[in-house]
Structure formats: C-alpha cells, structure tokens
Amino acid sequence: MTTNCSHETSSAAPARGPRLALPMLGHTRGSRSAQTCHFRCGDACLTESPSTSSAPAFEQLARQAIARRSLLAGLGAAVVAGAALAPDEARAAGSGRGRGRGSRADAAASAPGALAPAGALAGFAPVGPVAADVDDVVVPDGWDWHSIIAWGDPVERDAPAFDLDAQTPEAQAKQFGYNCDYLTVLPLGGSGKRALLVANHEYTNENIMYPGYADDESLTVEQRMTSMAAHGMSVVEVRRDGPGSPWRAVPSRYGRRITASTTEFALTGPAAGSDLVRTSRDPGGTTVVGTLNNCAGGTTPWGTVLSGEENFQGYFRNTATPDERNAVYGISDTGRGWDLADERFDLTEEPNEVNRFGWIVELNPYDPFSTPRKHTAMGRFRHEGATASVAPDGRVVCYMGDDTGGQHLYKFVSRDRVARNPRQGRENDVLEHGDLSVARFAVEGDPTSDYDGTGEWVPLTRGGRSTVPGMTLEEVLVFTRVAAAAVGATPMDRPEDVERNPVTGKVYMACTNNSGRREPGAANPRVRNRYGHVVEITEAEDQTSTTFTWALPVVCGDPGDPSTYFSGLPASEVMPIACPDNVAFDAHGGLWVSTDGQPGSLDLADALHHVATDGPERGRVRTFLTVPVGAETCGPVVDSVEGSVMVCVQHPGEVDGASIENQVSRFPYDGEVRVPRPGVVQAIKRR
Ligand code: FEO
Ligand code: CA
Ligand code: CA
Numbered sequence: 001m002t003t004n005c006s007h008e009t010s011s012a013a014p015a016r017g018p019r020l021a022l023p024m025l026g027h028t029r030g031s032r033s034a035q036t037c038h039f040r041c042g043d044a045c046l047t048e049s050p051s052t053s054s055a056p057a058f059e060q061l062a063r064q065a066i067a068r069r070s071l072l073a074g075l076g077a078a079v080v081a082g083a084a085l086a087p088d089e090a091r092a093a094g095s096g097r098g099r100g101r102g103s104r105a106d107a108a109a110s111a112p113g114a115l116a117p118a119g120a121l122a123g124f125a126p127v128g129p130v131a132a133d134v135d136d137v138v139v140p141d142g143w144d145w146h147s148i149i150a151w152g153d154p155v156e157r158d159a160p161a162f163d164l165d166a167q168t169p170e171a172q173a174k175q176f177g178y179n180c181d182y183l184t185v186l187p188l189g190g191s192g193k194r195a196l197l198v199a200n201h202e203y204t205n206e207n208i209m210y211p212g213y214a215d216d217e218s219l220t221v222e223q224r225m226t227s228m229a230a231h232g233m234s235v236v237e238v239r240r241d242g243p244g245s246p247w248r249a250v251p252s253r254y255g256r257r258i259t260a261s262t263t264e265f266a267l268t269g270p271a272a273g274s275d276l277v278r279t280s281r282d283p284g285g286t287t288v289v290g291t292l293n294n295c296a297g298g299t300t301p302w303g304t305v306l307s308g309e310e311n312f313q314g315y316f317r318n319t320a321t322p323d324e325r326n327a328v329y330g331i332s333d334t335g336r337g338w339d340l341a342d343e344r345f346d347l348t349e350e351p352n353e354v355n356r357f358g359w360i361v362e363l364n365p366y367d368p369f370s371t372p373r374k375h376t377a378m379g380r381f382r383h384e385g386a387t388a389s390v391a392p393d394g395r396v397v398c399y400m401g402d403d404t405g406g407q408h409l410y411k412f413v414s415r416d417r418v419a420r421n422p423r424q425g426r427e428n429d430v431l432e433h434g435d436l437s438v439a440r441f442a443v444e445g446d447p448t449s450d451y452d453g454t455g456e457w458v459p460l461t462r463g464g465r466s467t468v469p470g471m472t473l474e475e476v477l478v479f480t481r482v483a484a485a486a487v488g489a490t491p492m493d494r495p496e497d498v499e500r501n502p503v504t505g506k507v508y509m510a511c512t513n514n515s516g517r518r519e520p521g522a523a524n525p526r527v528r529n530r531y532g533h534v535v536e537i538t539e540a541e542d543q544t545s546t547t548f549t550w551a552l553p554v555v556c557g558d559p560g561d562p563s564t565y566f567s568g569l570p571a572s573e574v575m576p577i578a579c580p581d582n583v584a585f586d587a588h589g590g591l592w593v594s595t596d597g598q599p600g601s602l603d604l605a606d607a608l609h610h611v612a613t614d615g616p617e618r619g620r621v622r623t624f625l626t627v628p629v630g631a632e633t634c635g636p637v638v639d640s641v642e643g644s645v646m647v648c649v650q651h652p653g654e655v656d657g658a659s660i661e662n663q664v665s666r667f668p669y670d671g672e673v674r675v676p677r678p679g680v681v682q683a684i685k686r687r
Helices: 034-040 060-082 087-092 221-230 324-329 473-478 480-486 597-604
Strands: 143-150 182-189 194-201 230-240 248-250 256-258 264-269 287-289 295-298 303-310 361-362 373-375 388-389 394-399 403-408 409-417 434-443 453-459 496-501 507-511 533-539 547-555 580-585 591-595 609-612 621-626 632-639 644-650 679-685
Touching: 060 580, 143 182, 143 230, 182 303, 182 644, 182 679, 194 295, 221 434, 230 361, 295 388, 295 496, 324 480, 388 496, 394 496, 434 480, 507 580, 533 580, 580 632, 609 632, 621 644
Parallel strands: 182 295, 182 632, 264 373, 496 580
Antiparallel strands: 143 679, 182 194, 194 230, 230 248, 230 256, 264 287, 295 303, 303 361, 361 373, 388 394, 394 409, 409 434, 434 453, 453 547, 496 507, 507 533, 533 547, 580 591, 591 609, 591 632, 609 621, 632 644, 644 679
C-alpha cells in the first residue's frame, strides 16, 4: 500500500495523546478525512502501489542508524546540559551534529539564526497545541491575522464578484482559484508598497463548493469546467501603506489566472516534440493546455515561479490503453469525470495526454502575457515542487521530491549559467537543459560518526544523454520513475518540499509519512511511519556535488512516543509535530515547517512550526500558528525582518460528513458566503 494522501486511519493511534506542554485549545476528535484522498489523489492511497525500486532491504543499515540516534540522544543530553554556552562554544564542546565533515557549509553553519527564532520572530510565544476541530486561525499573543484573498475573490480587472449560486467557468477563470498551496510574494517597483502575490491551486472539493451537489456523477458539464478553471495558478497584485502594514489584494493589469482548461503552456527541453507527448490536437508535441494538481513550488533568482504538477494521475479515465510504463504512476481508472467535458481526459481517445502532465511549470508573473512553460529536462513524476538556487559556478540547482511512499528525491543541475544577481522578471531558458540525478542514501558503518549516513546523486541524464541502460533520453524524462528504480534510487517516505537554507547551505527535505513502509531503510528508519521526519542533507562541496552526508534532525510525532527523535532534546521540551509538508527559510536562516496531516495523526490542527537546526536548540519545535478545522497549512512566507508570516489555508472544512448544506468551517469568516473559502492569510506582529 502507499499513502499518497494525508488521511490516516485512527487504528494505529498512539497509546496516549500528545504531550501537551501548553493548555489545549478546543476539543480533539477524529476529523481528517477520506475526502482528502478522494478529491486530491483520486483514492490512489486505496490501491496497491507497484514496486518501483530494485534497491536492497536496509534493515541492518537502519538498525545502525537507530543505534546511532540513541548514541546521539546521549550526546544531545550533554549538549542540553551545556546550553548556557554560547553557540560556538557549544560546537567546540562537541555538538555540531549533522554537519558534514570538511564541507563548506561548516563555516556557514555558525551563522546566527539557525538556533532559535530570530529578528522580529525572536521570542514569539508558541501557540497550542490546538485541537483539530477548532475553526479558527490561531496566532501568538501580540500578533494579528487577516485574510488577503480567498477563493472567488477577483484577480483580473474585469472579474465579477463571487456568487456562490452563479458559479461559471468564465467567472472562475478571472477569480482566485480553489485550494491554494504554494505561495510567494515578489517585489513590484521599489517603494515596498506594491508586490505580486503568486499562488497555485491544487485541487477542488466539489462536495462543499457547489449548491445542490449530490455526488460526482451528478455534476454538470458547467460545474466540471468551473472546477477546471479553479485549478492552476493566480497572480495577484497586493498593496500596503508601508512595511509592517497589512497587504491587501488589488485587481490590476498584473492580475492573471492560469487554469487547467484555458491556458497554453510551451513544452520545453529534450522530450518536447517527442512521440511520447504528441496528441491529435498537438501533433507537434510542443503545446499543452492547462496544468493539474499544482502543489508546492519555488521562486527562481530571476523572479519567475516554479510549480509542481503532483497528483496528475487522478484526472484521466480508462487506463487500459496507456503505455505500461505509466503503471508506476498509479494512473486512476475513473478520473474525475472531466472526460465528460473534454475527451482528452479519456485515455482511449488520447493515450499520450497523460504524458503531458507531471512536470515542473515555470511562470513569469511580471509579464501578464508571457507563455508559461513545462520543463521536460527536470523529469516527470508526481512533483511536489522545485526550489532553485545558484551554485558558485553560476549553474542553477533544483531539488525536487516525488510525493508517493517509496518514491525518490531528485536534483537538477542546469547546463547553462545565470548572472549572480539576475534581473527580476527577465525570463531565461536555463531550466530547459541540464543534468537530472536521483538520490541514493546509505548508512555509514562508523557508529561514532557525528552524522547518520552518506549518499550519492546517481545520474539519470548527463550532457544531453541518457545514463540509464535501455532507456532513451526522452524515455528517462517522461518515465522518470522507471529510470530511478532502474538505478537503485532509495525509496523514501513521501518526499515533499525540499529547500536549501540560504544561510547555512544545508538542504532540508520533508518526508511527510508512509504508513505502508514495512521495513526500515536508509534515511527512513521507522516502519509504518505515520508522522514523518525531516532529512538534513549536507552536500560535499556545493549544490552541484555528486555526494553528500545526511542526518535526521527531527523524527516527528508526539514527543512522548519513543519512536520520535528531536536531536536528543527531552520530550518535555518539545512540541508535537506530524506530517511535515512544506519547508521555508527566513532571512536569518530559521527553518519553518508547515504540516498536512496533524488532524489524522495527532488529532491536532495543522500548523506552521519553527524548527531549530543547529547548536543546543537543534530539534526544538515551536508552533507559530494553526489553521482551521479540515485545513492544511502550506506555502509559508516568513519575513523575520518586518515581522510578517503568510500561509495558504488549504481545504478548510474538508472533513468527513461535511457537505454543501453541512459545513464545518466558515473560513475566512467574512460573513458573506455560506461555504469555507481556501485562501491566503497574513499574520503581523502588533506594534
Ligand atoms: Fe500536495 Fe505532496 O502535497
Ligand atoms: Ca504539499
Ligand atoms: Ca500537502
């Protein structure tokens, strides 16, 4: 089995509830939701996942890792005992856990901010834990929050106001989409008073969107087309009075919707134009209509936005005919009924259409008329997202997770170079050509080592050629999962967001959970992993290195659960965290982790946590905010200079038993609409 959704049954609940360091807000109850599986991934988690890797069992290796963590726990106690030391003194006294030996990151790791919340976030009063059924956004004392934009609000200048009872594809294609996930804010002009807010829209919850909804079969073609228009991305101009003031959305000439049904994308890179991506409507194989199930993303140094097409497999019907190499993608058999509105979603009609989704998308938000692109050089899988950074030699490196239990972590290194400070909004083709590799993790034999293991980036493509025996370059890029399994990539516990700390140079990956894991493995030490963990990667030299070391700073869950690990901190000093999904860094190098699955695993509201990554604070979790009943927290944008935290509130009210008449959330509580509306909120420090 694979769990591709955050829904978890309650049968394996811990013997006792989360350790509550603070008073509980609200009342716990089981709340999330088989509906998550149904709407997000087409119930992929209810089907058997094909085995995709030839990698060996790691039981012995994992035993070593667990033993090492126990050893580190002892070291950690010593570190805590020495917490009065200054950070550098503590390191000199022997902490330094997780740092790769001899790496350039060592020097950077002593930079301030990775220890505890810093800048305007320093000393915030953690919230919660907050029960899963609380219908509110909870922020620390001394902070206020407000809604910036929500589903249905106007984005384009001629967009109509939201009307629950008169939803149309045309209106939705000009309004903010549903279930926003990735979020970024880009400067517009030099005043600090204008910016472009870019979000993507992962999927739709028809049962709580449309008045009169009875079941999926009863949806009209008009409603299915409206759902297509609610997918995609939004570019929204936001304005404020000045630093520290709240952002507000303003329809403007920059306002733009990207949808699953109305936007043309250019397919780029080596697989563009290949036989594998040609269709009857696009015989050249270079132009794709729409984007599907966009999850996390990234912002490039040149001001464009990347977005991962994740659970694209759930949108197509009739899987008997597709290429058998698509079997490892778990293509659904029923789809979402979109074939009733557009026959390209029926694979008997258009067998290659499914090969045109599952890519990394790049959008230039500064040009409302730009053509968004899908980059085949970066591989095709259930892309969670992609985060870009510039290596010392000017090449661009993207880390990318494939969010399914047993799938892999990838890295793309561009062929071409970019300027050190590229101009914002000036597009380039640097992501159209480069080398793709996949991670193989191992556990080092030395139990006294100060890190858990080693790893290598195994090439899949090099210099415009396939490095996988028996597969062409185009086949590697279109059927990347097949290629990764062929080279023995390490099966991971659902790799979600992966991001490089710009201050320390270390890379952090959220492995969200994997209840289907039956044997421990390298960097995935826990069987039936319901709570997930965070992997810390230290490249040997820089982002372009072919080897790395790794450690597990946090193995998530109720801190009282002995299978958890918080870098040796005692349970009484740590707050609960489960199902890490997105990772982000503030200007001080602080790590922020948002969750998707705390309701189902801990009976707590999903949250945004600060996680200290170095020094005596390493492993300490502090909860900054929580989101309403049924929602996940995603897309964190944390400004530790001004004191602003923005997140997307995705799928509020997505709870078993909820319906259009029986809503459990009214987020964002504006009193005008009868349904919850996914959207973007900003928390601001009170002055
Ligand atoms: Fe859409 Fe992997 O979360
Ligand atoms: Ca996600
Ligand atoms: Ca998620």
